[in-house]
């Protein structure tokens with residue numbers, strides 16, 4: 001990304017904060033970043049922390065930016081897009097991190113054929129450990145796609161999908177996924193306590209086990225399946241637990257849960273499309 005590219009964030013909440021922090025950590029100048037929000041107190045605290053230009057008028061921000069990151073809740077997006085009509089040029093790249101809102105709806109609300117990259121980030125982005133799924137519409141050129149990668153890779157990894165509908169699968173996997181691991185940590189903590197450990201010890205053992213296992217899988221020397229087999233000795237304790245999981249169709253439970261998230265993402269997209 002050029003060191004003159006100006007990036008405007010509409011919505012100064014949690015996700016915008018994470019991405020702005022990531023961009024500044026990667027060496028982007030604070031003069032390249034502008035931010036708007038309805039909350040003046042939130043803008044003041046972002047200005048105090050980063051020294052950014054702030055706006056309460058989204059169109060005024062858009063007039064000064066080559067890239068606009070839509071970081072408001074999905075329900076606010078149609079209003080924001082209508083405010084931007086006439087304030088963006090044909091070369092402006094729109095990056096939407098709003099869950100579920102389709103690029104066709106964003107362009108309908110903007111009233112033009114804009115280059116749009118939709119992103120599904122996840123909460124570990126707050127710790128620079130995120131992973132995002134990205135999709136570019138037909139108007140986003142290669143340089144604009146690269147800009148989106150540059151921006152989102154400041155808070156974690158980026159993986160592109162070829163069809164917009166696949167973002168619903170990304171939502172069901174990595175978007176909602178942190179909560180699945182939190183549930184696993186909660187369940188293992190409760191089960192450890194039921195086996196006699198005190199709650200704090202059980203929780204710490206669960207958390208560090210999840211982190212260590214994830215780091216081993218991330219190292220990529222062995223697949224998760226190979227790692228599981230390596231730590232599962234014949235007739236050992238791990239085998240007893242894995243067989244119990246399998247007897248209760250653990251994979252089917254996970255598949256059903258992710259299908260439910262996928263179906264909900266599709267329904268939400270339809271509900272959000274009807275917002276105008």
Ligand SMILES: NC(=O)c1ccc[n+]([C@@H]2O[C@H](COP(=O)([O-])OP(=O)(O)OC[C@H]3O[C@@H](n4cnc5c(N)ncnc54)[C@H](OP(=O)(O)O)[C@@H]3O)[C@@H](O)[C@H]2O)c1
Pocket residue numbers: 010011012013014015016036037038039042058070071072073074076079080097098099120121122123175
């Ligand atoms: N957090 C996550 O884990 C996560 C993961 C994936 C995707 N996302 C997506 O990221 C987006 C932002 O999420 P977030 O957690 O950062 O939300 P957030 O903390 O609520 O931030 C959104 C901000 O936008 C402001 N806002 C509302 N209407 C506005 C308007 N018309 N113009 C300018 N600003 C306006 C809000 O102000 P008020 O509070 O006063 O309304 C709020 O400060 C959402 O669309 C969400 O779907 C989030």
